[in-house]
Amino acid sequence: MVxxxxxxxxxxxxxxxxxxxxxxxEYNDGCGYGIGMAVKLKTLNGFSLIELLIVIAIxxxxxxxxxxxxxxxxYNSNLKEAARDISSDISYWxxxxxxxxxxxxxxxxxxxxxxxxxxxxxxCSGTYSTLIMKTVGAGNALIVISGTPTYTxxxxxxxxxxxxDGSLALQHTRQLSTAKIHTYTTGRVTVQYELK
Numbered sequence: 001m002v003x004x005x006x007x008x009x010x011x012x013x014x015x016x017x018x019x020x021x022x023x024x025x026e027y028n029d030g031c032g033y034g035i036g037m038a039v040k041l042k043t044l045n046g047f048s049l050i051e052l053l054i055v056i057a058i059x060x061x062x063x064x065x066x067x068x069x070x071x072x073x074x075y076n077s078n079l080k081e082a083a084r085d086i087s088s089d090i091s092y093w094x095x096x097x098x099x100x101x102x103x104x105x106x107x108x109x110x111x112x113x114x115x116x117x118x119x120x121x122x123x124c125s126g127t128y129s130t131l132i133m134k135t136v137g138a139g140n141a142l143i144v145i146s147g148t149p150t151y152t153x154x155x156x157x158x159x160x161x162x163x164x165d166g167s168l169a170l171q172h173t174r175q176l177s178t179a180k181i182h183t184y185t186t187g188r189v190t191v192q193y194e195l196k
Contacts, residue, residue, distance in 0.1 A: 072175060072196075075142070075172050075174060075175035075177065076172070076175060076177050076193075076195045076196075078137065078140055078142070078143060078172065079137075079143055079170060079171075079172045079175070079177050079178075079179050079193075079195075080179065080193065081137075081138070082136055082137035082138065082140065082143045082170055082179070083170055083179035083181055083191045083193070084191070085134075085137075085138065086115065086136070086168070086170075086181055087181055087189045087190075087191050089106070089115075089117070089134070090106060090155060090157075090163070090181075090183060090189050091189055093106065093117060093157055094157050094161060094163060094187055097157045097158065097159050097161075098159055098160070098161050100159075101123055101159045102119065102120040102122070102123050102159060103120040103124075103128075103156060103157060103158055103159065104117060104118065104119055104120065104131075104156075104157045105117070105118040105128055105153070105154045105155065105156050105157070106118075106154050106155040106157070107151075107153070107154030107155075108145060108149045108151065108154065108168060109145075110144075110145040110147075110148060110149070113135060113136045113137075113144050113145055114133055114134060114135050114136060115133075115134055115136065116130060116131075116132070116133045116134075117130075117131045117132045117133075117134075118130055118131060118154075119131040123159070136170065137170075142172055142173050142174055143170055143171070143172055143173075144170070144171055144173060145168065145169070145170060145171075146169040146170060146171035146178060147169055149166065149167070149168040149169075150166035150167050150168075151164055151166040151168070155183055161186075161187040162185055162186065162187055163183050163184075163185065163187055164183060164185075165183060165184055165185045166182075166183055167180055167181060167182045167183070168180070168181045169181075175195075175196055176196055177193070177194060177195045177196045178193070178194045179191055179192070179193050179194075180192045180193075180194075
């Protein structure tokens with residue numbers, strides 16, 4: 001306990017500040033300067049209910065501001081993921097075609113929102129059998145094939161690494177963002193995004 005007014009000679013500004021900064025302050029009338037009783041001031045730990053409610057309100061306002069941006073980010077990420085899946089599948093089957101010396105075809109269905117990979121039965125035979133069928137967007141119903149792909153019979157991948165030249169557009173139905181996948185005769189695959 002610190003005594004604020006014990007003797008008149010200790011009454012300086014620095015001593016008063018030192019006394020106020022302590023957890024317990026005692027006022028006594030040892031020299032006739034006190035109020036005749038001891039008063040103890042305690043420091044409070046924690047938060048009041050009003051302070052807590054103000055912090056919660058600020059967090060709610062910030063969440064309300066950030067929610068649309070987060071939703072837009074999530075929708076665009078889903079579209080990018082779907083476009084990357086298709087472009088990586090095209091590149092993967094190009095590598096398989098080169099290593100196995102047979103042709104592959106990737107045929108897109110806009111109505112079913114799927115694409116099918118076909119494998120040539122024998123090298124240079126021209127006959128194909130179904131290998132795998134995949135859903136665009138890994139089953140995400142909001143991502144669809146937009147319009148008609150420019151491939152008349154799908155993408156034909158040759159053993160020398162070349163493929164059909166054309167493009168395919170994907171669209172997120174809520175965000176209206178699009179991704180356009182281009183394949184070039186040289187075997188190159190690119191994706192262009194128009195994000196909203």
